[in-house]
Amino acid sequence: MKKRLITVFVLAGILVGSAQGQEYKTENIVLITFDGLRWQELFKGADSLMVNDTGMIETPNSLLADYWSTDPIKRREMLFPFFWNTIAKEGQLYGNRAYGNLVDNQNKMWFSYPGYNEVLSGFADDPRINSNDKINNQNVTFLEYLNRMPEYKGKVMAFGSWDVFPYIINAERSGIPVNAGFAKATGPNLTEKEQLINRMQYEIRGPWDGVRLDPFTHHYAMEALKTKKPKVLYIAYGETDDWAHGNKYDQYIWSAKQTDAYIKEIWEYLQSDPQYKDKTTMIITVDHGRGVTKTSWTGHGSSIPEAGEIWMMAIGPDTPASGEMKIKGQWQSAMVARTVFQLLGMEYPEEKAGPVIKEMIK
Numbered sequence: 001m002k003k004r005l006i007t008v009f010v011l012a013g014i015l016v017g018s019a020q021g022q023e024y025k026t027e028n029i030v031l032i033t034f035d036g037l038r039w040q041e042l043f044k045g046a047d048s049l050m051v052n053d054t055g056m057i058e059t060p061n062s063l064l065a066d067y068w069s070t071d072p073i074k075r076r077e078m079l080f081p082f083f084w085n086t087i088a089k090e091g092q093l094y095g096n097r098a099y100g101n102l103v104d105n106q107n108k109m110w111f112s113y114p115g116y117n118e119v120l121s122g123f124a125d126d127p128r129i130n131s132n133d134k135i136n137n138q139n140v141t142f143l144e145y146l147n148r149m150p151e152y153k154g155k156v157m158a159f160g161s162w163d164v165f166p167y168i169i170n171a172e173r174s175g176i177p178v179n180a181g182f183a184k185a186t187g188p189n190l191t192e193k194e195q196l197i198n199r200m201q202y203e204i205r206g207p208w209d210g211v212r213l214d215p216f217t218h219h220y221a222m223e224a225l226k227t228k229k230p231k232v233l234y235i236a237y238g239e240t241d242d243w244a245h246g247n248k249y250d251q252y253i254w255s256a257k258q259t260d261a262y263i264k265e266i267w268e269y270l271q272s273d274p275q276y277k278d279k280t281t282m283i284i285t286v287d288h289g290r291g292v293t294k295t296s297w298t299g300h301g302s303s304i305p306e307a308g309e310i311w312m313m314a315i316g317p318d319t320p321a322s323g324e325m326k327i328k329g330q331w332q333s334a335m336v337a338r339t340v341f342q343l344l345g346m347e348y349p350e351e352k353a354g355p356v357i358k359e360m361i362k
């Protein structure tokens with residue numbers, strides 16, 4: 001009798017457990033990454049070492065009026081008005097090391113492919129993912145797990161500035177449309193905007209081979225959001241990392257601010273549309289950190305001690321409005337994938353993935 005009662009309680013527990021999934025309001029996920037943007041700028045604004053160094057900016061004093069104050073709180077608001085006026089009030093920002101709020105890569109590579117694999121599949125895979133080569137990812141990303149489910153099939157989309165994303169997401173196997181690098185919008189019913197972006201992407205030449213300028217990525221993604229209404233959207237902005245590699249601090253700062261404005265535009269659209277409004281969680285993070293000196297800031301990778309230091313943010317109907325997180329603790333980008341599944345009311349099937357970020361869910 002006692003044993004049977006226990007069985008009943010266990011069964012009831014399972015039922016309550018699965019019913020809890022229904023209580024979350026999140027039905028759509030928007031994941032955004034910001035290649036190689038340092039936590040130092042996110043939490044302290046433009047860096048005093050670099051903001052007016054003529055070796056790193058084209059025109060002396062060009063950044064001061066818009067980005068400089070002696071107060072780091074003012075500086076960060078000048079650089080990221082959306083993050084500090086909206087996400088800091090309605091969402092959460094992790095990674096200010098001044099409070100012992102640590103976010104780090106689980107992988108020890110500290111460059112892009114290993115970083116994106118970690119965010120998307122939920123675990124580091126240093127033995128197999130140790131270069132940025134265009135090799136199809138053997139790991140299954142959370143995007144692919146979702147795209148296998150009838151409820152999400154055909155409703156998962158990805159846009160990226162870097163031409164390695166089709167391999168990281170394994171577009172071939174996953175069937176997820178990945179518009180990345182210099183790919184154009186394709187298909188039978190292109191909108192006028194998509195046709196114009198296709199033209200302009202060809203006519204406006206950016207400085208890099210494998211990475212397009214972010215406006216193309218952003219406007220393709222915005223147009224798809226409005227016309228195709230994905231339930232799961234991933235956008236990977238790329239400029240910041242490449243400007244930093246080129247030691248162009250002015251361009252890095254301008255691009256960072258523009259990306260903040262793009263994310264504001266996305267969030268405002270989501271909150272204006274009945275499919276998305278108060279039913280969408282937006283998570284924003286980064287693939288790796290970078291160095292802190294005048295020479296090492298341009299780079300990252302395992303030889304640069306600070307390059308595994310990263311950050312993340314979230315805003316959505318199931319995330320407490322804690323703002324800038326000041327509790328001590330350690331988080332990793334490997335925790336994002338399981339957290340996304342939890343928000344959608346499901347258990348992430350990959351055992352190796354990091355745990356749920358419990359502070360991110362009410």
Ligand SMILES: [Zn+2]
Pocket residue numbers: 036111112241242245300
């Ligand atoms: Zn890089």
